[in-house]
Amino acid sequence: MRSRDTALAAVVSLPVYKVFMKKVIVLLLFLANALFADALDSLLQEYQSTTEKSLKTVNEKLGHVVIYSQQELRMMQYTKLDDILKELPLMSLGKNQFGSSSPLLTGSKAVSGFFRFFINDYEISSAYLQSPSLTWGNLPLDFVDHIEIYYGDSSFSMGNTTGIYFVRIYTKSAKKENGSELKSLVSSNGSNAQSFIQSQTFENGWSYLFFANTSKAKDDVKYKTNTLSNDENRRYLYADINDDTTKINIGYTDVKKDLFAGMSLDAAPDSGKLKSRDYFIDVTKHLLEDKSLKVNASVGVNERQYEEENAQGMGVVPILDFSNMPASILTGFYEDATFTKTNASLTKTFQYLNHNILIGAHASGKKYDLKKRTGVNFFGQKSDLRQYNNFNKENVYSLLFQYDYRATENLILIANAKVDKYQRNGYLGDTSEQLIRVGAIYTPYENLGFKGFYTRTYLPVSFYNVDFVNKNNPNLKSQQYELFTAEAVYTHGKSKFNLIYNNVTIDDFIYYTPVGFINVDHAVKTQGLILNYEYALANTDKITLNYFTSTQSEGASNYQRGGYVKYMGNYHKVDYFASLIYKGSFSYFDVHVKDSFDLSLGATYHFTKDFSVSLKGENLLKKSTESVYEEAFGIPFSLKTTPQRSAYLSLKWVF
Amino acid sequence: MRALTLFFMLFSFSYADQYTFLMDKYDKEIELEAKILFKIATVSTRGDITLFIPEMTPVEAKVYGKFFTLTPDCQGANFVFVNKTTTDTIPCNASGKLFFTNNYKKLLSDRKFFGAFFWAKSRPNIVFLKNRLAVQNITLPQAYDHYTEELDVP
Helix, strand or coil: CHHHHHHHHHHHCCCHHHHHHHHHHHHHHHHHHHHCCCCHHHHHHHHHHHCCCCCCCCCCCHHHEEEEHHHHHCCCCCCCCCHHHHCCCEEHHHHECCEEEEEEEECCCCCCCEEEEEEEEEEECCCEEEEEEECCCCCCCCCCEEEEEEEEEEECCCCCCCCCCCEEEEEECCHHCCCEEEEEEEEEECCEEEEEEEEEEEECEEEEEEEEEEECCCCCEEEEEEECCCCEEEEEEEEEEEEEEEEEEEEEEEEECCCCCCCCCCCCCCEEEEEEEEEEEEEEEECCCCCEEEEEEEEEEEEEEEEEEEEEEEEHHHHHCCEEEECCCCEEEEEEEEEEECCCCCCCEEEECCEEEEEEEEEEEEEEEEEEEEEEEEECCCEEEECCCCCCCCEEEEEEEEEEEEECEEEEEEEEEEEEEECCCCCCCCCEEEEEEEEEEEEEEEEEEEEEEEEEEEECHHHHHCEECCCCCCCCCCEEEEEEEEEEEEECCCEEEEEEEEEEEECEEEEEEEEEEECCCEEEEEEEEEEEEEEECCCCCEEEEEEEEEEEECCCCCCCCCEEEEEEEEEEEEEEEEEEEECCEECCCEEEEEEEEEEEEEEEEEECCCCEEEEEEEEEEEECCCEEEECCCCCCCCEEECCCCEEEEEEECCC | HHHHHHHHHHHHHHCCCCCCCCCCCCHHHHHHHHHHHHHHHHHHHHCEEEECCCCCCCHHHHHHHHCCCEEEHHHHHCEEEEEECCCCCCCCCCCCCEECCCCCCHCCCCCCCEEEEEECEEEEEEEEEEHHHCCCCCCCCCHHHHEECCCCCC
16 A cells, blocks of 8 residues: 555656546545535644655755654744753753753764754854854744754855754744744743744735743752853844745844852852843845745844853953963953954755756855953952954855755655855964755655765864963864765654764864864764664654764763653643653763753643643653853863753733 | 565555655645535536636646646636636636635625635634625525635625
């Protein structure tokens, strides 16, 4: 027995039977129509549930993809982006010294721009860190339709930034929402969040979606005799205005938060605050009758203010002077900086027989504007610390070529190439980088598929890397990556098995040492394996098992293996789920981190189609993951990422 | 080699409800839209349906073509589905044709449409306007009554 859709597609592709079969289908539908006029209701339901599977935007040619559909986001009660990031394989979600969520590659606590985050076409990653922005981090998902996560560098058609993981967040469609929604969430740990969405479609075809959210999070951790506070208030505003060919996205977010461990030598600041504000506008226009010409332009600004005071001293690496320690250890640090990024791109696609070609040009600029940076040292002397170095501007110009060829009905060959030219001011010279990627997707049978890519890519140095560089060797080079990835999929009935393997070699790996960032002087190698099994019990009910393991040529400073079991289901008016996320123990110097088991359970009761109440328990076993930190000059310790067990109650009203 | 052939043959006998990789652009949503529109068109018209969609995309032509006889111009059609926002005016004589839209506001303001298939509050909806059905002499089965609205529009 073959699946109905594929069978239909196969039949239609045979020209001899095409006309005959069309008549048969039309006749059958006509008869069905006459007999079951009310079947339109079930068709509408099927249409809604198909739409909520969120498969319309998937591009298999971009890498190995994991989809979090609208249905899954809703039924599993994923309310924040972190809820998803913490279960993804070959990575873990840590908490950095400032208390912000920080996605980390498996086995390593290094933060060097591996992860790229996009809301629709706009990259929300920080211009300073090249990794998730502090302000956009832990995004509420109320306005999100679905999320696609691509493993392997897929930067070719997504802006001119490179990375290893690409997280594409698609916002809800104004045309499909076409209404208003209020959501309120309270937690037993004192956190709360409120969201409002309004969307409308006009007669002229333009539509808009507006989203507003305020979130208040309570998060305190005990460390020695101190309580490290990580309380924060966040606000988000988002607007999507579009018609068939134009899309305008405007975003704003700000955060005020406590410093957690900050830069204090005893990992416990006396006082301090971190304020950050982000705003952007992104415009995309599709031109020509077949919409094959795409123009995109965006401007984004991040304003960041940081204040920290600690009588026990702070280790601010860029100004530490080991020959004059007392004078270079600060007791007060104040900073005000603005980062601006601009982007423009033009891409054109061509289709000729079985050949698809995309050519494009990108230009982007990043600016680091320091308004204030002052410090007070142990002797009470105030000093203007100014810029740590003379690198504060970067322009990148890129040309890209993307080609795929459908060699046969079940074989696609892929070849990508890209050239990036970096112009940097200051002591870092201009550089050129090349990316290449070749791959193939082969499905010899309907239920068996293979996919593989060989990629040579790089990660550029960021403002952050250069600010915190080892001063004895400040000429940081970009990290060179060679990736080989392979995937096999087998489906049988309602089961789906996935196996993904990766083998990565990194030259000039950028690593943070107690004296700052260095290029590691030898190749770093890592291999990983992901096993995934999915069983679709019914239309929405699903069970998923996942396990990953990895090896690194260097010692582990983070989780190297893990997995999860997830179950979601529906009975009449109730949606329910269970999730257990496991990360395996590791040791880093004298820090021994135990196995982590993060159990969540939840249910949603739909009183009507428009009003529902949800209850969720999180970290029920109180065995959450731990993050590794360093005290004084490189003395490591670990703290639980989520120390408390929490219950969440949320109400949703659509009108 | 024989073992390998046998191994792959085993896969060919297996059946699957799930997909492996989406080798083609996912068009199941459009297929369901086409099925829904086919149901609407069948109960609204007598005889064969010839469909015209202004500014039809190649994917729509492929999918709708499975259910309908398509025409590249409005004149040859007896059922017109306006689902593009850029189409302000349709250069087409409305007589003898039925017009359907995917925009509720367009339905309310333009009297040539007798119904709409659109989204509201995150759910797909179908609405037929009672007075327009009467004007255009369309009789729907009773099972479609809950899709019919009696609004004070011309």
